Structure formats: C-alpha cells, structure tokens
Amino acid sequence: MFWSIIAANKRKTVLLIAAMGLFLVLLGAAIGVFVAGDYHPYAGFAGAGIAALVWAVMLLASLYASDSVLLSISNAHQVDRDTYPQLYNLVEEMVIAGSLPAMPKVYVVDDPAPNAFAMGKSPKDSHICVTAGLLAVCGRDELQGVVAHELGHIMNRDLLYMTVAATMLGSMLLISDVFLRSFRYSTMRYTSRSRRSSGKGAVVILIVSLVLAILAPILARILYFSISRKREYLADATSARLTRYPEGLASALEKIGGSTEKLVAARSVTAPFYIVNPTKQSLHDSVFATHPPLSARIKVLRSMAGGAGYLDYMKAYIQVTRKRQALIPAADLKGAGKVEIRAANAAGPAAGLTAAESRRRAGDIMRAVNKFAFVTCQCGLEIKLPPEYAGDTVSCPRCKRVHSVIRPGAKATGAVLSASAAMNASAAVRPESVAQDYSGPGHAGVQQEKLNPGKWQTITCHACGRPYEISPSFGSRKLVCSGCGSLILFSPASEAVHHKRG
Amino acid sequence: MKCPQCSDILITLEFDRIEIDYCPRCEGVWLDSGELALLLAREGGSALVGTFRPVSGKERKRTCPICSRAMKKILAGGNGSILLDECPDHGLWFDRGELKKTLAAGCSGIREEGREDSLTRLLDEIFVPCGEESR
Structure with missing residues (x-):
C-alpha cells in the first residue's frame, strides 16, 4: 500500500474542498457587490452566503449522491455472482489479492466500446464498472489487469479526490454561468444610467469579478484534468503487482486504445474516471489531458523485466519516461518485496476478433446481464429470449424442435452458461460443454491448504479447478470458491506448530 | 423489442x-443498421445497399422497434421488386421471405455459383426448412 500517497490524497481532498469553498465565497461576494452593491450595503455578504450554500449543497451531493448519479448517467447495470460469475469472481480474486476491506459492487456498462472505471468514496464503499465491449474483447489475463488497475485507484484513495473535484467543477461552472448571465442582464439595465456611475470602486469590482468568472472554469478544468495522470501510472503499478502479470494490462490497454468503437455514455465530467480516456485523446501530453499517453503506459508495463513488484515498475517508469521525479515515494517502497512475474493464464486472450464478432459478443454479455434466456438447439441454432418473452417453451424456427425455456436467476441457468461461452476465447465452446465442466454446490467438499505467510501462493480449488493467487497479506482462514461454492480452509504454518504443542 | x-x-x-x-x-426479420451490409459483404454483394431508393408506398407504415417512430418505405433489388421498411437510424425490417429475396438479389450476378453461398443456404435452412417452400 502506498501509505504516504493515500495520506497525501486525503490531505489534498480536504485542501481542495477548503480552497474551492474560499474561492466560491469570494466569487459570490464579488457577484453580490457587483449586482446589487449600489442599493444594499450587505449585498456582498448575501452573495457570499448564497455561494457558500451552493458549495455546501455541492459538497454534500458529491459525498452522498455522486456515485449513483455518475453510475446512472453511464448506463451501468449491477451484476452479482449469479448473473455474471466470471466477472464477479475475477473481481473477488483481485480483492483478495489486494486485501481490500470490502467487495466493491460490480457493474457492466451497456456499451460496445471497451473501457472500465471505478467509483467510490472509500475502499469500503466502492464500485467497479466494465463495459460489455471490454468483456467481449479481453481474455482472462487482460480483464484481470484492468480490474486490478481499477482496484488500484480504490486502494490509493484516488476516487474520493476525483469525485470531489468532479462535483466542484460542476458547481464552479454553474456559479460563473449565473454570474455571466446576470452581468449581461445588468449591463443592459445600467447602460442608460452609466454616467451616474458610483465611482472607481464599482469598476474595480467589476473587473475583478469578471476576471474571476472567466478564470474559474479554466482553473477548475486544469485542476481537474491534471489530477489523474500520475494516478494512472500508480494504478498500473498496483495492477502489475496484484496480477503478477504486467503483459495482461498492457495488452488490454492496447485493445482499448485500438478500438474504433466510441463510448456513447462518456461525458467530459466522467472522463477522468475511465481506465483510458473515452473522449477524444490527443497524441501529445498536454495540460488538459486527463490521462498519460497510452503508448507510454504500455511501454512501461512491457519494460518491466525480472519482476512485477513496485521497484520493477519504478525502474521501467524512469527508463521509459526519463523523469527524475520519483513516481512512488521512497517511504512507500520500504518493504516492497520481490514479486515474480507469473506465467500467462492457460485460457489465452481472445485474439483476432473482428469488429462484428466482438460487437456480437458484447451484445450477448449485455443480454446475459439483462436476464435474457439462452436456448441452444441441437441443430446448432442459438435462440436468445428477452425477459418479456411470455411462453414457457420456444420452438426452433430451423428444425421445429420444442425447447422449454429456463429463466435466468436460478443457479447454473442457460444465461449464465452462455455468458461464460461468450467469455471463453474459443467461439466453438457451446453451452453444453461448459455445463459438463460445471459442478454445483452439491459437490462441495472441504479442502485444506497450508498458508505460507509473507509469500505469494497459488492454489487450485479441488472441486472445480479454479486457480487462486493468495497474496502475502491474505488474512483469512477460509475461502469460499467463487466457482463452485466449495470451502477451502487455510491452516497457518505457525498455528499448526502451536496445535502440535497443545 | x-x-x-x-x-x-x-x-x-x-x-x-x-x-x-x-x-x-409472423416470421419477419429485423436487422440493425449496418448488419445487412455486413451480411452482404461476407457474400460479396455489398453493392446492393446502394440500390435502395425511397418510395411512397401504399403499404401500411410501420414503426421502428427501437425508437417507435414511423419507418420509411424503400425499394430494393435490381428491378425494385422488394418493398422494405427502414428506420434511418436503427435498421431494416423484412417481412416473411423478403430477406431471402433481398439477399438473392444482392448476390446474383456476382458469381455463377452464387446460389451455393453459405448465407443464402443458411437462410433457406432457417426459414424454409424441410420442403416447406411449396406451402
């Protein structure tokens, strides 16, 4: 964990809230004096008061409602273990590896463009969103890299700062807009009596408030867009360490960057949240860029030779970007042990998908999330039934066989299995063959594993073969296999000794 | 939908x-916009999409299943014999048998063995299975 970065993020958030508050109050006072200073001696205070009120409302909104608002404007649908076990389990594995205090809520965004983002005020209350397009084009290793990157943002407390900054940007834009409107209105009103000017004071205030109103949105934007660049590198470093496989994220970033699909739901306000900027990105590293250049991020990940730890990432970062400034403070690197790069996952990446194919797979994933029923006929035709479909049976239009419709929701339904077929790299995997591999909770047994504290460990569930990477900081005694529900018990090495003595 | x-x-x-x-x-088929072009490109008949021309048909106006707005009538095929419904934003609606006719029109004259095209054969299999054509 980057403790000093976390502390710095918290400090910066408080500072940002205070600075923005001060700035808004001053701006409000200037507007008040300008608009009604001639008539009411306390107009400045009134303006400041109104601005403070707006600021407080915006702050409360950013702390309590921003998640749901930002999620809903992004078209996100929540998924759980039943609706999308492949994704949910992957997130869970990374949560265990990163030893987060709580499981984030997992969402799939109805969009064919590959991308991902995270949201949340604290690691205890966070959200991870991936688009259907990302699920369609990414293999398991790549998806794991992206999920770990987003968890990295959650772990480093980047999201609180970004959420607050997003809301503050909104409030500043609103206030300066109000001011510019009232300015237009009042100049119209004042033109006829401009000769009866109230003196130099008014002119000074006018100029100051005008400058403020013009500068506010620009300043807010620069501040807001400059926040997430170093964070992206840091989250990449976290991802490399959690997955122990930097190539996964590198290849995912390449796919996201190379996609020609445009993200429909992205707004400029939500842009900094995504793993790769979904709005138009210039090739150059400008002041307004929300993300560092993609090519540099991929290059750093690919230059990580010899290990997947923070030290290896730092070395690669300095080598690629030629920056002297340390990415990770020395205090946080103390005790950062050596992390070996693991081998690529057996289920390789989904390579060579055409645009049409990945689009269709994204569509299947969205259908599974939206509770479509999937029926595969023996003749090879796959029938996808929307939840509104009323009948209990469906007749295959091709061979006229009649199938009963199994509604998604129950465990091991057609929808879930078909979604897994969509996830698997090979299009040849039909739901039937997946069904054979699937063993339900009925087969659960108790598996015992020795825990080696302070070391990375790879174990597999004996019931279903699902692999788990156990992090050195894994603290629990048990693990419920997310694939089949089997219980895996851990006996720590020291405790085993203790038992022998007793 | x-x-x-x-x-x-x-x-x-x-x-x-x-x-x-x-x-x-009713055995009609809806294709999202661009899907027909993709299907035809697979068979090498993408020129067909260019022959679509709007008409003021007497047939009842239908609504787009996605946006619920009235769709436009268009004529397709070399001799303009197929009357389709199109939503400019979302896609095309084919009544029973119209998709097959459209694809046949799109792929004819491109190759001599055009009839052997996997797509046309497939649609035959899906929509007119087991000698039902005579019905």
Whole structure:
C-alpha cells in the first residue's frame, strides 16, 4: 500500500474542498457587490452566503449522491455472482489479492466500446464498472489487469479526490454561468444610467469579478484534468503487482486504445474516471489531458523485466519516461518485496476478433446481464429470449424442435452458461460443454491448504479447478470458491506448530 | 423489442456467426443498421445497399422497434421488386421471405455459383426448412 500517497490524497481532498469553498465565497461576494452593491450595503455578504450554500449543497451531493448519479448517467447495470460469475469472481480474486476491506459492487456498462472505471468514496464503499465491449474483447489475463488497475485507484484513495473535484467543477461552472448571465442582464439595465456611475470602486469590482468568472472554469478544468495522470501510472503499478502479470494490462490497454468503437455514455465530467480516456485523446501530453499517453503506459508495463513488484515498475517508469521525479515515494517502497512475474493464464486472450464478432459478443454479455434466456438447439441454432418473452417453451424456427425455456436467476441457468461461452476465447465452446465442466454446490467438499505467510501462493480449488493467487497479506482462514461454492480452509504454518504443542 | 408487424416479442437467433432478430409469429426479420451490409459483404454483394431508393408506398407504415417512430418505405433489388421498411437510424425490417429475396438479389450476378453461398443456404435452412417452400 502506498501509505504516504493515500495520506497525501486525503490531505489534498480536504485542501481542495477548503480552497474551492474560499474561492466560491469570494466569487459570490464579488457577484453580490457587483449586482446589487449600489442599493444594499450587505449585498456582498448575501452573495457570499448564497455561494457558500451552493458549495455546501455541492459538497454534500458529491459525498452522498455522486456515485449513483455518475453510475446512472453511464448506463451501468449491477451484476452479482449469479448473473455474471466470471466477472464477479475475477473481481473477488483481485480483492483478495489486494486485501481490500470490502467487495466493491460490480457493474457492466451497456456499451460496445471497451473501457472500465471505478467509483467510490472509500475502499469500503466502492464500485467497479466494465463495459460489455471490454468483456467481449479481453481474455482472462487482460480483464484481470484492468480490474486490478481499477482496484488500484480504490486502494490509493484516488476516487474520493476525483469525485470531489468532479462535483466542484460542476458547481464552479454553474456559479460563473449565473454570474455571466446576470452581468449581461445588468449591463443592459445600467447602460442608460452609466454616467451616474458610483465611482472607481464599482469598476474595480467589476473587473475583478469578471476576471474571476472567466478564470474559474479554466482553473477548475486544469485542476481537474491534471489530477489523474500520475494516478494512472500508480494504478498500473498496483495492477502489475496484484496480477503478477504486467503483459495482461498492457495488452488490454492496447485493445482499448485500438478500438474504433466510441463510448456513447462518456461525458467530459466522467472522463477522468475511465481506465483510458473515452473522449477524444490527443497524441501529445498536454495540460488538459486527463490521462498519460497510452503508448507510454504500455511501454512501461512491457519494460518491466525480472519482476512485477513496485521497484520493477519504478525502474521501467524512469527508463521509459526519463523523469527524475520519483513516481512512488521512497517511504512507500520500504518493504516492497520481490514479486515474480507469473506465467500467462492457460485460457489465452481472445485474439483476432473482428469488429462484428466482438460487437456480437458484447451484445450477448449485455443480454446475459439483462436476464435474457439462452436456448441452444441441437441443430446448432442459438435462440436468445428477452425477459418479456411470455411462453414457457420456444420452438426452433430451423428444425421445429420444442425447447422449454429456463429463466435466468436460478443457479447454473442457460444465461449464465452462455455468458461464460461468450467469455471463453474459443467461439466453438457451446453451452453444453461448459455445463459438463460445471459442478454445483452439491459437490462441495472441504479442502485444506497450508498458508505460507509473507509469500505469494497459488492454489487450485479441488472441486472445480479454479486457480487462486493468495497474496502475502491474505488474512483469512477460509475461502469460499467463487466457482463452485466449495470451502477451502487455510491452516497457518505457525498455528499448526502451536496445535502440535497443545 | 416488439415486432413492427404483429407486436409480438422479437427473439434473437444466432447461427454460424450470423445474428438476426426474428418474430416467431409472423416470421419477419429485423436487422440493425449496418448488419445487412455486413451480411452482404461476407457474400460479396455489398453493392446492393446502394440500390435502395425511397418510395411512397401504399403499404401500411410501420414503426421502428427501437425508437417507435414511423419507418420509411424503400425499394430494393435490381428491378425494385422488394418493398422494405427502414428506420434511418436503427435498421431494416423484412417481412416473411423478403430477406431471402433481398439477399438473392444482392448476390446474383456476382458469381455463377452464387446460389451455393453459405448465407443464402443458411437462410433457406432457417426459414424454409424441410420442403416447406411449396406451402
């Protein structure tokens, strides 16, 4: 964990809230004096008061409602273990590896463009969103890299700062807009009596408030867009360490960057949240860029030779970007042990998908999330039934066989299995063959594993073969296999000794 | 999505990497915009899309299953014999048999063995199975 970065993020958030508050109050006072200073001696205070009120409302909104608002404007649908076990389990594995205090809520965004983002005020209350397009084009290793990157943002407390900054940007834009409107209105009103000017004071205030109103949105934007660049590198470093496989994220970033699909739901306000900027990105590293250049991020990940730890990432970062400034403070690197790069996952990446194919797979994933029923006929035709479909049976239009419709929701339904077929790299995997591999909770047994504290460990569930990477900081005694529900018990090495003595 | 013709719920069919929306009652087919071009490109008949021309047909106006706005009537095929419904933003609606005719028109004259095209054969299999054509 980057403790000093976390502390710095918290400090910066408080500072940002205070600075923005001060700035808004001053701006409000200037507007008040300008608009009604001639008539009411306390107009400045009134303006400041109104601005403070707006600021407080915006702050409360950013702390309590921003998640749901930002999620809903992004078209996100929540998924759980039943609706999308492949994704949910992957997130869970990374949560265990990163030893987060709580499981984030997992969402799939109805969009064919590959991308991902995270949201949340604290690691205890966070959200991870991936688009259907990302699920369609990414293999398991790549998806794991992206999920770990987003968890990295959650772990480093980047999201609180970004959420607050997003809301503050909104409030500043609103206030300066109000001011510019009232300015237009009042100049119209004042033109006829401009000769009866109230003196130099008014002119000074006018100029100051005008400058403020013009500068506010620009300043807010620069501040807001400059926040997430170093964070992206840091989250990449976290991802490399959690997955122990930097190539996964590198290849995912390449796919996201190379996609020609445009993200429909992205707004400029939500842009900094995504793993790769979904709005138009210039090739150059400008002041307004929300993300560092993609090519540099991929290059750093690919230059990580010899290990997947923070030290290896730092070395690669300095080598690629030629920056002297340390990415990770020395205090946080103390005790950062050596992390070996693991081998690529057996289920390789989904390579060579055409645009049409990945689009269709994204569509299947969205259908599974939206509770479509999937029926595969023996003749090879796959029938996808929307939840509104009323009948209990469906007749295959091709061979006229009649199938009963199994509604998604129950465990091991057609929808879930078909979604897994969509996830698997090979299009040849039909739901039937997946069904054979699937063993339900009925087969659960108790598996015992020795825990080696302070070391990375790879174990597999004996019931279903699902692999788990156990992090050195894994603290629990048990693990419920997310694939089949089997219980895996851990006996720590020291405790085993203790038992022998007793 | 609801069928523009009979308001039944459309179901999605996938076979050999082709996906269509299909009405089980009236056997009409909905293709999202661009999908027809993709299908035709696979068969080498993409020139057909260029022959579409709008007409003021007497046939009843139908509504787009996605945006519920009235769709435009268009004529397709070399001699303009097929009357289709098009939503400019979302896609095309084919009544029963129209998709097959359209594809046949799109692929004729391109290759001599055009009839052997996998797509046309497939659609034959899906929509006119087991000698039902005579019915």
